[in-house]
Amino acid sequence: MRLKRTLATDYQPNKMDGSFIVLIAVLVLFVVSQLWAQSQVKGIETYPYTVDKTYDGFEVRTYAKANFIYVTMDAKTYAKGSSKGFRTLAGYIFGGNDRQQKIAMTSPVVMNMDSDVTMKFLVPAEYSMDQLPKPDNAEVRFATEKERTMAAITFGGFANDGTIKQHKDELFQLLAAAASNTRASGASWATIRPSRLVGRKNEVVVEVLR
Structure with missing residues (x-):
């Protein structure tokens, strides 16, 4: 039981990892939206x-x-x-x-x-x-x-x-x-x-x- 408590106490989620994932997702969405906008511009009269x-x-x-x-x-x-x-x-x-x-x-x-x-x-x-x-x-x-x-x-x-x-x-x-x-x-x-x-x-x- 002591070992289990130690493992549970030692594990802490890395908040920076979550922030990094969110940042990457935002950047991907931004790039995709701008590529879409650029493709739309090319078709405009x-x-x-x-x-x-x-x-x-x-x-x-x-x-x-x-x-x-x-x-x-x-x-x-x-x-x-x-x-x-x-x-x-x-x-x-x-x-x-x-x-x-x-x-x-x-x-x-x-x-x-x-x-x-x-x-x-x-x-x-x-x-x-x-x-x-x-x-x-x-x-x-x-x-x-x-x-x-x-x-x-x-x-x-x-x-x-x-x-x-x-x-x-x-x-x-x-x-x-x-x-x-x-x-x-x-x-x-x-x-x-x-x-x-x-x-x-x-x-x-x-x-x-x-």
């Missing part, structure tokens, strides 16, 4: 463009004519406008319309940072404007963007007001050094799905006058 010229630090592109859904918000910053804008537009494409019709997610998510903040989703090419269902939310509107020439600078991580301003200023400096004329306004384009944490890509884009 994107705003079509051709690269006209590549410079050191940026490139000039011609974007094709395309249709968008958009919402304009009384916000002065990316931080205040991005969350509300995404919820509003996502509500529409996830069935918030008169047909309760779901519309595929596309890329990029466009944020125009002018006097107000406007967020846009590209309309899949399979839909013409008159084929789109009527939104339940009157703030959701439709627009056609003409073909246009844009300069784009790319950066990783999570976009915020500071990184947008930093890369917008850098892009204008690069354009000035390349002897290009540009319009004063710029737009931040988040070019991946929000569920993806690894390998995110953002762009600041401005229209080029020729």
Whole structure:
């Protein structure tokens, strides 16, 4: 009996072992979720463009004519406008319309940072404007963007007001050094799905006058 008591007293579960197992499980789930997100991104329809010229630090592109859904918000910053804008537009494409019709997610998510903040989703090419269902939310509107020439600078991580301003200023400096004329306004384009944490890509884009 004394021996049995000694063995029972000496055995103590290693709490670190349990914590390590939980950590490994969390890491595995994270990796799997990001691989899934990456596979979903590859299948998303994107705003079509051709690269006209590549410079050191940026490139000039011609974007094709395309249709968008958009919402304009009384916000002065990316931080205040991005969350509300995404919820509003996502509500529409996830069935918030008169047909309760779901519309595929596309890329990029466009944020125009002018006097107000406007967020846009590209309309899949399979839909013409008159084929789109009527939104339940009157703030959701439709627009056609003409073909246009844009300069784009790319950066990783999570976009915020500071990184947008930093890369917008850098892009204008690069354009000035390349002897290009540009319009004063710029737009931040988040070019991946929000569920993806690894390998995110953002762009600041401005229209080029020729």
